[in-house]
Amino acid sequence: MSEDIISKLKENVIQGRKTEDDEGIEEDLTGPGVIELTQQALDANIPANQIIMDGLTSGMEVVGEKFSTKEYYIPDMLASADAVGAAMDLLKPHLEKSGVAGKGKFAIVTVKGDIHDIGKNIVAILLKGAGYDVYDLGIDIPTEKIVEYVKNEKPDYLGLSALLTTTMVVMGDVIEALKSAGIRDSVKVLVGGAAVSEEYAKEIGADFYCLDGFDAVKKLDALQAA
Amino acid sequence: MAREGLLIERPLLRMTQEQVERIHQASMEILMDPGLICFNKDAADIFQENGAEVTTLPDYNHPAWLIKIPEQMVLKALDSAPKTIKLGARNPENALIMNGEESRVYYITGSETNIWLDVDFPTYVKKADSSKEIQVPEFIPRRGTVADLCQSAHVCEHLDTLDGYIRTVNIQDKDITEENKDVNKYFASLNNITKHVMAGLTSLDQLDNVVNMAEIITGGKDQLKENPIISFITCLVKSPLQFVEDTTDTFIEICKRGLPVVVSSAPQAGSTAPIKEAGIIAQINSEVLAGITLGQLVNPGTPVLYGSVPVRARMDTLNDSYGCVETSQYNIDCVQLARYYKIPNYSTSGVCDPKIPGQQSSIERLFSDILVTLSGPQYLHCTYGLLDCNSVFCLPQAVLDDAHFKMIKFFLRQPIIDEEELADVLKQIRTVSGTPQKIFISYIRKVMRSGQLSEAYPFDGDGEGDNVFKLACEKTQALLEKPVDHIDEATTSTIFKEIPGLLPRLNIYQ
Numbered sequence A: 001m002s003e004d005i006i007s008k009l010k011e012n013v014i015q016g017r018k019t020e021d022d023e024g025i026e027e028d029l030t031g032p033g034v035i036e037l038t039q040q041a042l043d044a045n046i047p048a049n050q051i052i053m054d055g056l057t058s059g060m061e062v063v064g065e066k067f068s069t070k071e072y073y074i075p076d077m078l079a080s081a082d083a084v085g086a087a088m089d090l091l092k093p094h095l096e097k098s099g100v101a102g103k104g105k106f107a108i109v110t111v112k113g114d115i116h117d118i119g120k121n122i123v124a125i126l127l128k129g130a131g132y133d134v135y136d137l138g139i140d141i142p143t144e145k146i147v148e149y150v151k152n153e154k155p156d157y158l159g160l161s162a163l164l165t166t167t168m169v170v171m172g173d174v175i176e177a178l179k180s181a182g183i184r185d186s187v188k189v190l191v192g193g194a195a196v197s198e199e200y201a202k203e204i205g206a207d208f209y210c211l212d213g214f215d216a217v218k219k220l221d222a223l224q225a226a
Numbered sequence B: 001m002a003r004e005g006l007l008i009e010r011p012l013l014r015m016t017q018e019q020v021e022r023i024h025q026a027s028m029e030i031l032m033d034p035g036l037i038c039f040n041k042d043a044a045d046i047f048q049e050n051g052a053e054v055t056t057l058p059d060y061n062h063p064a065w066l067i068k069i070p071e072q073m074v075l076k077a078l079d080s081a082p083k084t085i086k087l088g089a090r091n092p093e094n095a096l097i098m099n100g101e102e103s104r105v106y107y108i109t110g111s112e113t114n115i116w117l118d119v120d121f122p123t124y125v126k127k128a129d130s131s132k133e134i135q136v137p138e139f140i141p142r143r144g145t146v147a148d149l150c151q152s153a154h155v156c157e158h159l160d161t162l163d164g165y166i167r168t169v170n171i172q173d174k175d176i177t178e179e180n181k182d183v184n185k186y187f188a189s190l191n192n193i194t195k196h197v198m199a200g201l202t203s204l205d206q207l208d209n210v211v212n213m214a215e216i217i218t219g220g221k222d223q224l225k226e227n228p229i230i231s232f233i234t235c236l237v238k239s240p241l242q243f244v245e246d247t248t249d250t251f252i253e254i255c256k257r258g259l260p261v262v263v264s265s266a267p268q269a270g271s272t273a274p275i276k277e278a279g280i281i282a283q284i285n286s287e288v289l290a291g292i293t294l295g296q297l298v299n300p301g302t303p304v305l306y307g308s309v310p311v312r313a314r315m316d317t318l319n320d321s322y323g324c325v326e327t328s329q330y331n332i333d334c335v336q337l338a339r340y341y342k343i344p345n346y347s348t349s350g351v352c353d354p355k356i357p358g359q360q361s362s363i364e365r366l367f368s369d370i371l372v373t374l375s376g377p378q379y380l381h382c383t384y385g386l387l388d389c390n391s392v393f394c395l396p397q398a399v400l401d402d403a404h405f406k407m408i409k410f411f412l413r414q415p416i417i418d419e420e421e422l423a424d425v426l427k428q429i430r431t432v433s434g435t436p437q438k439i440f441i442s443y444i445r446k447v448m449r450s451g452q453l454s455e456a457y458p459f460d461g462d463g464e465g466d467n468v469f470k471l472a473c474e475k476t477q478a479l480l481e482k483p484v485d486h487i488d489e490a491t492t493s494t495i496f497k498e499i500p501g502l503l504p505r506l507n508i509y510q
């Protein structure tokens, strides 16, 4: 029974079916999706880390392989990551109870003056799917609000997105404002967006420049491992 | 006087009339359900005062309203929106006159890319035979500057097919700030081209400075109204279905001043709009109509263009794919919709996905340029020099594009098939068939000199080599050496006195 739930869970992760209503990829895969199956697994008293390892992570590994061989594209990857992210929300309280530490809290935001958010949303989904606790603060958010958030909510990571050369400079303002508030060292700052470059990230004193969401997961996971 | 453009006698249709009407109905439904989310208070008030259903949305971290726009309000707006719009030019002969019912195409640049491509031609020596050398173009990307913008306008002045100028490259000099960017980009453009100049505004605070500059050039308020040498692009609706706070402010202010403005919507099928054609088209149509309606409520009769930049998502990056086939389909659908409403259409073609010029770039851009041209939009933008999904501009590529538009324009000449012509060719056929050589060559000579034959490809290589890019670079240099008609010294001096923020190095008289 429990093996059955886990293998179904894995299959649904591979198909990126978040809920039973999701149309997925193949016609004949119907029934409960990742959220419902995760709940079923919890109800069947399967330990949270087993659900993660054998269902979610092992499904994501297959997705990763399919992606690298170009059988899967970004929409597939995002659907799977999104489903896994939603399952992680369900599992979080159980993990906390059993003392398993998460990968950390990640706040992501498009800075003041900028409304582009396709890239930011992708990064948020991928990070969540990779096990980070993601908080999306939205678009066009004033620097003071971001600083206040960091002060009060103490995220481990702050991701800033900007697509315009005029708003790119606001990312520098945010870093300066964090310094003035005396909380620059409390958070690692990641920056991204088409206008931003590695060089620019250095110039404004960001901790990481990320080309895309995968790059962000790679850099943060490396930091976790260190 | 106005530029001739390219009249498409029998525009290519993608949708049937019934399908056009269905999309219209679907768009009307969308405007009522779900309606639009509006993050701009003034717009919400204007819609409410005019009888739209407006409710406050409490769940956003920003003041927001839900707006439901009834069909009657849209139809009234479409009624008051001008069907003919004139975009003026410093040289009045370069004016563009667009009629929403007439498929006369004007080719226009685009679109504020961050990256400018420099080109070099290093020499490579064959390893196995060092006597063999070739030169291969090497493309060097860097951030664009105001000097690049001047150069590009200068070359565009001399491209025959190019009818109007949208700033090609984003100016990122160290001394360009949010406060002085708009005046400098408009001045750099206006001073180097005598064709129409259009741009998006970075800061609403700069609107009056930009308008004042244009009034100084044309000679006053009325003269600018009569000959609007500048116009604006606004993306006031962000897909799906959201009025953005700041761009909507800008749009409202431009409409109040009665200057021509594009209501541009750029949904991406797959991410910010449905991946299915019917879905993205119904959605973009409702977004553009919502913007047009707002503009007409602000100032009935103010000139607005139906701006469509629908694209499909790239599956590997979710970036906008201008090069894929569906993007041309969507654009042609929108051309038909705009014509159905009789509003001049700002359409899109020519951008490619690869980062550098080459085979993929040529194929993608020519494919969309030909097809979208055939559908007959009035104002076809992004058609020169754009690469990398609209992130890169390359000037010699723009020179190449000009040559390709010459071919398209030639192709669309109407056939000459009448009594006189047929009598002439039948006589030729009879004559030649009676001669021993049976060859028509002697009849070529006059035709060849009368402009009736298409020109040889101007970047034809000799021998086996493909020298297209090298020759395009040489042509670019030659065009840069041709003079341009700058703004005169007295006017320039007034502009620099009265308009704050202009960079002194842009004053060519100092």
Ligand code: B12
Pocket (backbone or CB within 6 Å): A108, A113, A114, A115, A116, A117, A118, A119, A120, A122, A123, A158, A159, A160, A161, A162, A163, A164, A165, A166, A190, A191, A192, A193, A194, A195, A210, A211, A212, A213, A216, B111, B112, B113, B114, B170, B200, B201, B233, B234, B235, B236, B237, B238, B239, B246, B247, B265, B266, B267, B268, B272, B317, B318, B319, B320, B388, B389, B390, B391
């Ligand atoms: C789609 C788009 C829009 C859509 C946005 C829809 C949306 N929901 O976001 C709309 C139409 C609304 C829009 C509006 C405007 N746009 Co726009 N837009 C684009 C476009 C074509 C694609 C951007 C995109 O979504 N790419 C796909 C995503 C997946 O890529 P991405 O954003 O780069 O994100 C990836 C990485 O960069 C990275 N990343 C991004 N952020 C972060 C953050 C972190 C923390 C990390 C780790 C990684 C990361 O990971 C992402 C995933 O792989 C670009 C051109 C281009 N090709 O980049 C122009 C572009 C950015 N826009 C431009 C302009 C000018 C505008 C407008 C000002 C136009 C106007 N006149 O009104 C307005 C902006 C208004 C405002 N205040 O922001 C210019 C910018 C030039 C400049 N000045 O810098 C560009 C370059 C186009 C052009 N050539 O003209 N735009």
